[in-house]
Structures are given as C-alpha cells and as structure tokens.
Amino acid sequence: MxxxxxxxxxxxxxxxxxxxxxxxxxxxxxxxxxxxxxxxQALRGVECTPEEQAQWVQEFWQQQQVTTPEQQQAWLKRHHLTPEQVVVVATRPQRLQRFKEVTWGAEVESYFLKRKAQLDRVVYSLIRTHQPGIAQELYFRISEGEQSFAEAAKQFSQGPEASTGGLIGPMPLGKLHPSLTKLLSVSQPGQVWPPVQLANWWVVVRLEQLLPAQLDEATRQQLLDELFHNWLENQINPSAPGVQV
Incomplete structure (x- = not known):
C-alpha cells in the first residue's frame, strides 16, 4: 500500500x-x-484601483498597530503570509462589499418589502410563570386596573424581565417566538393578551410600541449581508456542484 x-x-x-x-x-x-x-473565488472578478489598494493596505497595517517595516516583517512571519497575500487579506472587506453591491444592490428594496414584517421592532411587556393559574389571575388584575403590569411583573415574573417591570425591547419581530410574533403583530399599543403557553411557560404580554422598519443605511447593509450569506450557504451546500470534501 x-x-x-x-x-x-x-x-x-x-x-x-x-x-x-x-x-x-x-x-x-x-x-x-x-x-x-x-x-x-467570487471576488476574483472584483477590481480595485492601485490607489484604493494602497490605501486599504495602509489602513490594514494601522488596524494591526504595525507601523515600521521591521514590525511588518515580524507580523508576516508570525502569520505565515507573504506581502502579496497581505494585499489579498487587506483588501478583502472592501472587495466583498463591492461584490455585494454589484450582485444584490438592485434587489435590496424588494427584499426589504419581503422581510419587513420580521424587521419591524416592538417594545412589549411580558410576565412569565410556570403556573397557569397565576398567569390568569395576573391577567385579570391588570385588565381590571387592580395592579399595574410593571408591579405584577416585578412581583411574579420568573424571567430576567422582572427587573425591568416586564419591559423588553426594542426587538425585531422576526427574532421572537413565532406565537409571540403572531400576537404582537396584530396588537394595538396597550392591548393585554390572555395567558398564552410558550413551551413550559405561561405568558401575559402587552404591546407597548411598534417601530416600523425603515430602509435606512444600516438596514440596507443588514439586508445585503443576509443576501450574501444566503448565497454563500447555497454555494457550500454539500449537494451543490463544485464543492467536494
């Protein structure tokens, strides 16, 4: 053999x-x-000017706090890289951003509309307990004005929200439990819902504020990143052609 x-x-x-x-x-x-x-492989077709390359490499060395040629040589040796490889590493973030813009920039607006329901953020109040009877009693007290939501949460809620009087958020709707997302997405501010079972908890929830998502620069970048990662996952799927291990 x-x-x-x-x-x-x-x-x-x-x-x-x-x-x-x-x-x-x-x-x-x-x-x-x-x-x-x-x-x-995808970035091979993304070009940059010599001026951009020089600037990005300089910024890379500054980020590494490497200021002298001697320090550069020591850094290269420690990381087993050549000067040519450093150019690839230093320019990768900017080339990747350019790749995202060229590939998906025109799709961001339609993708935003598709994702908006999950991107909307909410501020809400929550009480959680393992005992359904207590949850029902607290719901009646709050609904009848006998006790404030914050007081009930501080006294009875068994999660970390007890320290904030039950107040949570802002949180994207898409990151919440599906049942909680469903309730809050059809709620009016101030609306208190009867106890709902989520896993082994019984929860009483009230919407405080809905913050509709806007396609600002931060959200646009988030969506570009999502589209790239979705593409990357498809590329490295074991069933995808060209990926062999």
Whole structure:
C-alpha cells in the first residue's frame, strides 16, 4: 500500500491531506475554510484601483498597530503570509462589499418589502410563570386596573424581565417566538393578551410600541449581508456542484 505524503507538520506530528481535513472538521474550521475559499473565488472578478489598494493596505497595517517595516516583517512571519497575500487579506472587506453591491444592490428594496414584517421592532411587556393559574389571575388584575403590569411583573415574573417591570425591547419581530410574533403583530399599543403557553411557560404580554422598519443605511447593509450569506450557504451546500470534501 502506497504511503500518502504528509502536507503539514505541527511539532512532531505530520498530517496527511485526509487527516488535515478531518482535523479541520473536528475543530469546526472546515466550513469556515470552505466559505472563505468560495468567497475568494467570487471576488476574483472584483477590481480595485492601485490607489484604493494602497490605501486599504495602509489602513490594514494601522488596524494591526504595525507601523515600521521591521514590525511588518515580524507580523508576516508570525502569520505565515507573504506581502502579496497581505494585499489579498487587506483588501478583502472592501472587495466583498463591492461584490455585494454589484450582485444584490438592485434587489435590496424588494427584499426589504419581503422581510419587513420580521424587521419591524416592538417594545412589549411580558410576565412569565410556570403556573397557569397565576398567569390568569395576573391577567385579570391588570385588565381590571387592580395592579399595574410593571408591579405584577416585578412581583411574579420568573424571567430576567422582572427587573425591568416586564419591559423588553426594542426587538425585531422576526427574532421572537413565532406565537409571540403572531400576537404582537396584530396588537394595538396597550392591548393585554390572555395567558398564552410558550413551551413550559405561561405568558401575559402587552404591546407597548411598534417601530416600523425603515430602509435606512444600516438596514440596507443588514439586508445585503443576509443576501450574501444566503448565497454563500447555497454555494457550500454539500449537494451543490463544485464543492467536494
């Protein structure tokens, strides 16, 4: 049987290609590596001017707090990189942003409309307890004005929201429990809902404020990032052509 040559030596251990792949997988580094390779392949067609490249490399060294040629050489040696590779590393964030803009920039508005229901944020009050009887009693007290929501939450809620009088948010609707999202999305501010079971909790919830999402610069960047990550997941799917491990 022919012996497979080692491709990496760490201390006294020499790893074959198969052992290296297995080690990367065991350390949960294989998928990030594949993502990086696929991303770099996509960025090959993204160009930048010599002036941009020089500026981005300079900014990279500043971020690393490397200010002298001697420090640069030491940094390169420590990270096993060549000056040419540093150019790739230093310009990657800007080239990636340019790739996102060129590829999905025209789709952001329609994608925003599709995602808006999940991007809307809410401020709400919550009381949670494992005892349905207590939840029902608190709902009646709050509805009848016998006790304020904040007082009831501080006294009876069994989650961290007790310290804030039950107040939570702002939170994107898309990040909440689906049942909670459904309730809050059809609520009017100040509306208190009867107890609802979520997993092993019984909760009383009241919408305080709805904050509709707007397509500002931060949201636009978030959506560009989402579209890129969706594309990347499709690219590295084991069933996708061209990705072999």
């Amino acid at each position: 022919a012996e497979t040559a080692g491709i990496l030596q760490v201390g006294e251990q020499v790893l074959t290609a198969a052992e290296l792949v297995r080690s990367l997988a065991e350390h949960q580094l294989l998928v990030p590596l594949i993502q990086g390779i696929v991303t770099e």
